Amino acid sequence: MNLILVGPPGAGKGTQGEILSEKLNIDTISTGAMLRAAIKNDTEVGKLAKQYINEGKLVPDDVIIKVVKERLSEPDCEGGFILDGFPRTTAQAQALKESGIRIDKVLSIEVPDDVIVERLSSRRECSKCAAPYHIVFHKPLKEGVCDKCGGALIQRADDNPETIKNRLKVYHEQTEPIKDFYEGEGLLVRAVGQSSIEDTTKEVFKALGLEV
């Protein structure tokens, strides 16, 4: 299955993506995680992306489209993939379509803005493998340490109230229109985000027609 996850920052794309990845045995491709790795490694893309990300703005379409096309052409994507965080503009959605890559479903995880601000303020991320955690709703077994790889958990630089506000604005203005685009293609399904990760997973599986 070639799947796209759409939703505001903090909707649970990373969290549900991880669960779906295990269930479907396909990789999740998170453009946010790829860009943060590029910044950490001080690559050309990283240098370019850093300021946009820290201000809560989108990285330019041409930059991210090139990164994603390269990634999707790698052999591990042949058996399917989950895209988390791409496309984020109609231009990106168009470019994906024009590249001839088949998409089977686009899952929108719907969560209101006020819930987002609380969630992102309490989000933590593994500095090594990018797995998502939450200080109340998804605690690691050992405080500050990733369950999966032992990496240190950190708070993302863009998970602060001011930047979160910008990211939500950008989401509504630039990203939400892609839902109409995919609705028009007959690919959009919706899951209403719930107050626990488990309940959201049930909605996600139902929307995708998967057995829990």
Ligand code: ADP
């Ligand atoms: P996204 O990838 O869409 O930005 P994440 O998956 O990183 O979102 O989730 C954002 C934060 O909210 C994380 O700290 C995560 O553990 C937490 N979270 C995700 N889904 C839920 C939920 N349904 N209820 C409560 N907290 C959640």
Ligand code: ADP
């Ligand atoms: P979240 O988990 O909050 O949804 P991501 O980790 O997906 O955020 O993305 C973090 C930041 O990386 C975005 O705010 C944006 O600056 C940049 N980014 C990620 N994906 C894209 C994309 N497809 N197009 C442009 N910018 C992107």
Ligand code: ZN
């Ligand atoms: Zn980890």
